[in-house]
Amino acid sequence: MDTINLLSVKMLEPQHLEKLRQVSPRLNVSQITCEDPGEIPSLLPNVEILYTFDASFPLAAAKHLKWVQLSSTGVNHLLEQPIMASDITVTTTRGIHATPMAEFVFGSLLSLGRHLDEMQRDQQAHLWKPLSYWEKKGGLELRGRTLGIVGYGAIGGEIGRLAAAFGMDVLAIRRHPGQKRLVAGGMLPGTGDPTEAIPRSVLGPAQLRDMLPQCDVIVLTVPLTSETVGLIGAEEMAAMKPSAYLINVARGPIVDEPALQRALRAGRLGGAVLDTFQEEPLPEESPFWDLPNVLLSPHVAPNSSFYNDRASDVFAKNLHRYLDGEPMLNVFDRARGY
Numbered sequence: 001m002d003t004i005n006l007l008s009v010k011m012l013e014p015q016h017l018e019k020l021r022q023v024s025p026r027l028n029v030s031q032i033t034c035e036d037p038g039e040i041p042s043l044l045p046n047v048e049i050l051y052t053f054d055a056s057f058p059l060a061a062a063k064h065l066k067w068v069q070l071s072s073t074g075v076n077h078l079l080e081q082p083i084m085a086s087d088i089t090v091t092t093t094r095g096i097h098a099t100p101m102a103e104f105v106f107g108s109l110l111s112l113g114r115h116l117d118e119m120q121r122d123q124q125a126h127l128w129k130p131l132s133y134w135e136k137k138g139g140l141e142l143r144g145r146t147l148g149i150v151g152y153g154a155i156g157g158e159i160g161r162l163a164a165a166f167g168m169d170v171l172a173i174r175r176h177p178g179q180k181r182l183v184a185g186g187m188l189p190g191t192g193d194p195t196e197a198i199p200r201s202v203l204g205p206a207q208l209r210d211m212l213p214q215c216d217v218i219v220l221t222v223p224l225t226s227e228t229v230g231l232i233g234a235e236e237m238a239a240m241k242p243s244a245y246l247i248n249v250a251r252g253p254i255v256d257e258p259a260l261q262r263a264l265r266a267g268r269l270g271g272a273v274l275d276t277f278q279e280e281p282l283p284e285e286s287p288f289w290d291l292p293n294v295l296l297s298p299h300v301a302p303n304s305s306f307y308n309d310r311a312s313d314v315f316a317k318n319l320h321r322y323l324d325g326e327p328m329l330n331v332f333d334r335a336r337g338y
Contacts, residue, residue, distance in 0.1 A: 002026070005064075006319075007043060008051040009034040010071045016312035023319040049322070051315060055090070056081045062088075067322060069315050073097050073302075075332055076224040076251060090332040091318055095186030096310035097302040098158035101249055104301040105159050105219055106166070108273040109245060112295045113140025140216075140245070140270075143167035148215035150231070151222030151250065152202060154184035157193035159219055164198050171211050172199040175227075185329025186314045212239040217247065223338035224251035234259035243270040249301040252277040261287045264294060275301040 006020065008031040021029045034040050037054040041061035044050070048064050053071045059082050067089040070078075075092060078084055111117050115137060122129060147163045149156040152172035160170045181194065196202055203211055205227070212218065218240065222228045232246070233256040240246070246269060248255050257278055263269045271293030280299055282288060288296055304310075314329060321328045332338070 003028050004048050004323075005046050006030070006049040006051070007032065007047045009040055009043065010051055010053060012051070012308055012312060016308050019312050019316050020319060023316055024323055026323070027319070049319075054078075055083045057083075059083065059086055059088075067091070067328075069093075069318060071311055074223065074251070075338060079337065084332070084334065089328065091328055092330045092332060093186050093311045093314050094182075094330040095154045095184030096307070096314060098154045098184070098186075098191055099188060100304040100307075101155050101221075101301045102158040102162050104275070104297075105247055105249060105273075106162055108275075108295050108297070109140070109142075109217060109247065112271050112273060112293065113142075113245065115139065117295060145169070145216040146171060146214050148211050148218045149173070149199075150208065150218065150220050152193075152196065152199065153181065153221065154187055154192055155249070156219070156221040157196075157198075158191050159221065160193045160198040161191065168217075170199045171214060172196070172202045173205060173208055173211060173222075174202055175205060177202045177204050182333075183329065185317060186310055188310075209236060209239050212236055212244075213241065215244060216241065217245045219247045220250040220254055222250050222254060224253060225337040229253050230256055232256065232260075234262075237263045237269065240269060242268050245269070245271045245273065247273040249273075249275045252280070257288075261291065264291045269293075271295075273297075275299055 004026050006027050006029045008017070011033045012031060017029055017031060021027060032043055037056055040052065040054065041057040044057065044062040044065060046064055047062065048066050050065060050068045051071065052068060055068050055070070055078050065088055068083065070090065070092045073092050073094045075090070083090065143166060146169045148171045149159055150173045152160065152174045156172060160172065163170050220232065222231065231254050237259055246260070260272060264272060273295045274288065275297045276299050282296065288294060318328045
């Protein structure tokens with residue numbers, strides 16, 4: 001049988017590379033990590049399978065390339081690249097981020113809603129504020145509150161599962177309610193909500209503004225497409241409760257940032273948790289740095305010490321399918337844009 005050259009340009013540990021080699025003796029697995037994407041084209045002449053985050057190389061450099069396994073779930077950084085319009089199969093690690101991102105959502109919500117961020121600043125300043133101060137501030141109790149999830153896929157489903165454990169009422173928005181959901185190859189057993197049993201209602205995008213006024217917390221987990229750019233603008237924020245929290249762990253351009261800044265300054269929202277921004281790194285002059293009731297994080301919600309374990313699991317499953325001619329997991333859908 002012919003040898004298949006597989007190259008990883010992302011750093012995998014030896015045990016992860018060995019996991020890939022164990023799939024088949026046909027595989028010639030090598031790793032050359034590239035910090036500069038410009039180095040990738042020179043490595044591709046004989047490569048059939050590539051593991052990477054960046055695939056912005058010219059296709060002429062990859063004459064034998066048949067499949068790219070991305071290390072990411074999102075593909076918006078590649079949508080304008082030639083590979084996305086080619087016949088090269090592109091797969092993602094969709095599903096592996098559900099657990100860390102759902103935990104991040106609730107960790108950040110509890111921190112902001114229970115004023116843990118302020119308490120930590122007080123600790124650093126050796127400041128003990130009296131009980132009367134904290135009684136006036138109150139605290140966000142999750143039980144009985146309504147959580148709206150915009151984008152009820154792999155990540156949204158796991159957020160819904162944890163919300164139910166907190167005793168929250170869950171509403172959800174999906175692009176096509178009622179249609180069969182895409183299978184996320186990286187989901188852990190017992191996680192998510194594959195049958196959509198948790199939300200009280202699963203609504204379509206046209207019903208977004210009907211959902212917003214009902215929610216105490218809105219979480220954004222939709223992919224970035226032409227349909228979701230600016231999805232949460234001034235009118236959507238005006239429809240939200242003045243006490244509501246907005247959490248964006250999706251992509252920055254989904255939110256109208258100047259409108260969000262105005263709403264926060266005017267006290268028309270209870271607070272915001274932002275892990276993604278229109279421009280990253282966030283510029284030093286951004287108003288977000290100094291706004292009250294805002295928790296900022298540098299696009300790290302998916303981070304996990306188990307990331308490469310789970311990514312290589314998805315890759316190995318897909319290698320079996322590729323070699324056996326079976327349908328692969330997490331194939332980029334060019335019609336959907338994700």
